[in-house]
Amino acid sequence: MRIALDAMGSDNAPRPEIEGAIAACKRFEDAEIILVGDAPTLETALAAYPPEPRLSVQHASEVITMHESPVTAVRQKKDSSLLVAMRMVKNGEADGMVSAGNTGAVQVAARIVLGPIRGVARSAICQQFPSLADRNVLLIDLGANVDCSARHLCEFAEMGMVYAERCLGYSNPRVGLLNIGEEQAKGNDLVKTVHSNLIAANHINFIGNVEPVHVFRGEVDVVVCDGFIGNLVLKTSEAAAMFIRKGLEREMKAGLLSKIGGLLCMGAFKRFKKRVDPNDTTGAPLLGVNGTAIILHGSTEADGITNAIEGAIRAIESRVNEHIRREIEKLRVTSSNLD
Numbered sequence: 454m455r456i457a458l459d460a461m462g463s464d465n466a467p468r469p470e471i472e473g474a475i476a477a478c479k480r481f482e483d484a485e486i487i488l489v490g491d492a493p494t495l496e497t498a499l500a501a502y503p504p505e506p507r508l509s510v511q512h513a514s515e516v517i518t519m520h521e522s523p524v525t526a527v528r529q530k531k532d533s534s535l536l537v538a539m540r541m542v543k544n545g546e547a548d549g550m551v552s553a554g555n556t557g558a559v560q561v562a563a564r565i566v567l568g569p570i571r572g573v574a575r576s577a578i579c580q581q582f583p584s585l586a587d588r589n590v591l592l593i594d595l596g597a598n599v600d601c602s603a604r605h606l607c608e609f610a611e612m613g614m615v616y617a618e619r620c621l622g623y624s625n626p627r628v629g630l631l632n633i634g635e636e637q638a639k640g641n642d643l644v645k646t647v648h649s650n651l652i653a654a655n656h657i658n659f660i661g662n663v664e665p666v667h668v669f670r671g672e673v674d675v676v677v678c679d680g681f682i683g684n685l686v687l688k689t690s691e692a693a694a695m696f697i698r699k700g701l702e703r704e705m706k707a708g709l710l711s712k713i714g715g716l717l718c719m720g721a722f723k724r725f726k727k728r729v730d731p732n733d734t735t736g737a738p739l740l741g742v743n744g745t746a747i748i749l750h751g752s753t754e755a756d757g758i759t760n761a762i763e764g765a766i767r768a769i770e771s772r773v774n775e776h777i778r779r780e781i782e783k784l785r786v787t788s789s790n791l792d
Contacts, residue, residue: 454483456765457538457547458758460490461516462554464751467498469553473758478507480759481766487511487547489538513537519751523557527565535559539566542744549745549765551736553753559746560597560739567744570774572781575605576741577680578748579613581621581734582690586671591617591626593677595737596684603646606630606677610651610659611780612740613675619771620735620764626674629663631682637661647677656783735764740777745769 460470474486485507488495492512515533517526535554539562541547552559579593593613598605610628617626630648632640637648651659663673736747745768747761
């Protein structure tokens with residue numbers, strides 16, 4: 454299994470990429486990781502680590518930064534680490550790719566280089582969210598599509614269902630539509646149309662409208678929304694987690710009893726922190742393109758890189774894209790009235 458890793462993408466590149474790749478080689482015996490980036494820089498950095506026979510370097514002379522326009526950067530920087538890694542997947546030199554670089558550029562590059570899966574109008578980003586249940590909840594889309602049609606949202610439901618089944622091991626996953634209320638009459642015309650079409654799609658275990666509280670209770674497995682709402686949910690959740698963490702730290706320093714109580718609860722706090730740590734998930738897959746592409750936050754650390762490589766391996770081994778093609782055909786039959 455060959456994974457092309459954009460080694461220049463993260464905020465602290467290439468250290469997290471190198472350390473994450475080395476850990477992945479140790480964890481996955483059949484994995485071959487290809488670090489894509491400036492060869493002299495990578496080889497100098499690698500000299501500080503023990504040699505790893507299943508770790509190699511593919512030179513790329515350019516880097517797409519976080520603040521560049523995705524479309525412009527993809528057009529102009531043909532030899533960027535991101536584009537070289539993407540072309541390796543396209544040409545069969547790698548089975549999948551991982552990047553913690555410019556998210557918009559990953560989407561544009563995947564659309565241009567890999568192309569969409571037949572029948573899929575829009576690719577979408579999905580990611581796991583922690584819940585009070587014994588498993589995570591998958592949210593799709595997280596920002597790839599700000600404006601969506603009913604067909605787009607129905608396709609997201611299909612793709613999210615397939616990913617939850619094949620990569621997360623969820624049997625007959627419960628699919629919900631994020632809305633302002635549970636009742637079918639709630640929401641705008643768009644979500645009402647999506648609701649009626651998902652009900653008609655008997656191959657989808659659609660449980661109806663869900664609110665954010667159902668997500669964090671774990672009462673749904675796949676949550677569908679447009680990228681604007683999904684990105685707001687993601688960023689609000691991250692901000693709320695930061696607020697709670699900082700608030701608890703402040704309160705635990707407020708007095709002697711608070712400090713003692715904080716020390717007694719330290720183990721519980723550490724376990725909870727690990728549970729909500731984004732580095733502990735298998736990255737954010739870009740679904741709907743002809744290849745495996747996993748996106749990570751720019752601030753990701755080595756653990757996040759290793760887990761994202763695991764996510765790429767799972768998607769490849771479970772043949773997610775083939776199953777998405779099959780399910781999209783079912784959607785086209787049951788939902789022929791969609792725009």
